[in-house]
Amino acid sequence: MENGEGFLADTEPQRTELGSIHGEGDWQKIAGILRKSIGADAFQRWFGGASWGGTENGKGTVVVPGEIHQVWIETNYLPELLFAAGEAQEGIHHINIAVAESAVTPGRQPVLSEPQVRKQLPGDMLDKRAKAAGLNHDYTFANFVVGSNSQFAHAACEAVSAKKSVGYNPLFIHGGPGLGKTHLMHAVGREILRRRPDCRVIYLTCEKFTNEFIEAIRKGDIEKFRRRYRSSDVLLIDDVQFLAGKERSQEEFFHTFNTLLDGRNQVVITSDRPACEIKSIEPRLISRFECGLAVELQPPQLETRMAILKKKILEWKVTVDDSVIEFLAENIRSNVRRLEGALVRVATFASLAGESVSVQKVEYLLRDFIQEEASRQVTIDGIQRAVAETFDVRMADMISRRRPASIAFPRQIAMYLSRSMTHNSLVEIGESFGGRDHGTVIHACKKVTAEIGKQPGLRERIERIENHLRR
Secondary structure, rough: EEOOEEOOOOOOOOOOOOOOOOOHHHHHHHHHHHHHHHHHHHHHHHOOOOEEEEEEHHHHEEOOOHHHHHHHHHOOOOHHHHHHHHHHEEEEEEEEEEEEEOOOOOOOOOOOOOOOOOOOHHHHHHHHHHHHHOOOOOOOOOOOOOOOHHHHHHHHHHHHOOOOOOOOEEEEEEEEOOOOOOHHHHHHHHHHHHOOOOOOOOEHHHHHHHHHHHHHHHHHOOHHHHHHHHHEEEEEEHHHHOOOHHHHHHHHHHHHHHHHHHHHOOEEEEOOOHHHHOOOOHHHHHHOOOOOOEEEOOOHHHHHHHHHHHHHHHHHOOOOOOOHHHHHHHOOOHHHHHHHHHHHHHHHHHHOOOOOOOHHHHHOOHHHHHHHHHOOOOOOHHHHHHHHOOOOOOOHHHOOOOOHHHHHHHHHHHHHHHHOOOOOOOOHHHHHHHOOHHHHHHHHHHHHHHHHOHHHHHHHHHHHHHHHOOO
16 A cells, blocks of 8 residues: 555455446445445444545545544545445545535434444454554564563553553553553554454654644644544553643643543553653643553563564574573663664674674674663662762661651662662662652652752762763
8 A cells, every 4th residue: 555645555456347436326335345344333433424426537535524534534544445445446546535515414324234344353454554543563462572571561551452441541651762662552552453443543652743733733723633633532642751841732732631531532651751750741741641550661681581582583584593692681681672673783794694693793793782781780789889978878878767868868869860870660769778669769859859950069969970870
């Protein structure tokens, strides 16, 4: 399929006659095929008031009651509509969606026999629907390697896909870059489309949402923009932290978010940090993010990293020695994306050289990866020692219950640095500071952030600790 002036068919179906499609009888043929593809509910909702406007030079026209039908059909159902028209008559290679000059009577029922409704989309149609929704073909639950770092997040995403709990709305997935947030989000969208073909699923990045909003304001199409996103059944927003500092976009997203939740429509959001740590976002928006279920993705452990590498090797049909796999898993720890990038470099070299690659050769090929990874290995213990030395307190005070300001504030700084410089979760950080809970860690981070703004010298002092730890 190709997206230019319109949608072009991938294959040429077998047909028996030439000529123009015209009249209600021919629309019935198209509609009958279309209903089998998208389901009776979706057809009635979006095509119940539609009619056939005729064809000219291979371009067919479907007339719909209003702009919201036009936008949604163009975004979600053009491939199915083109296929149905092509099955009914040869020669149609493009479909236009036109808005009727006068609205069609609401609730109009098409004159159709009731066909068998297909409960799940076939694979090729699912791929087309997923592509129209903005979803990546490769990001599925089957392709996601589950480890202890992602077990809870994976289970929550599967529950949302199966609609097992209304309490997971919104679902807020957070974690560092390259850990699989986007993968899980796309998997949710694809699985929902597979299970419920009539669902209106939209995936987009926060940056795209903001850019489209600005463009809609410029063109005066703000109502069309709102109808598109507020009429969705499932809205998937990636990297919501980029809303920070964009006041008008935050306002628009706030109302879109509320409209969807009020209508019991699913919202899934990803961020590189917990909602409470996103700076320059309105508190009312943060509270909305926190009203559902928040799950965290952490860096994968050694066993999970090895499983990921072995799965990729099978997918890519390459040969890599077990010793090399183990070396990669032990040395590339920060995120999955870097791990896969390292494997690509090794597999490409092996393919071009036509020989197996030794661990020594891999170490040379990936020297930049390994050096950067080594610089990332800052530990909570190392942070505690550096802060204790800087503020002249005992190491034992980092985990003690003593609360004088001379001890409590350095301890809070150590928690703040642990959150920003390691991949440990809030719970793990709290445990490392004498069994404190995650709420104490969050409070410490907020306290230090506030004090940095008040004390000019504190920022420099913390930066010196950071530079020391990185060295």
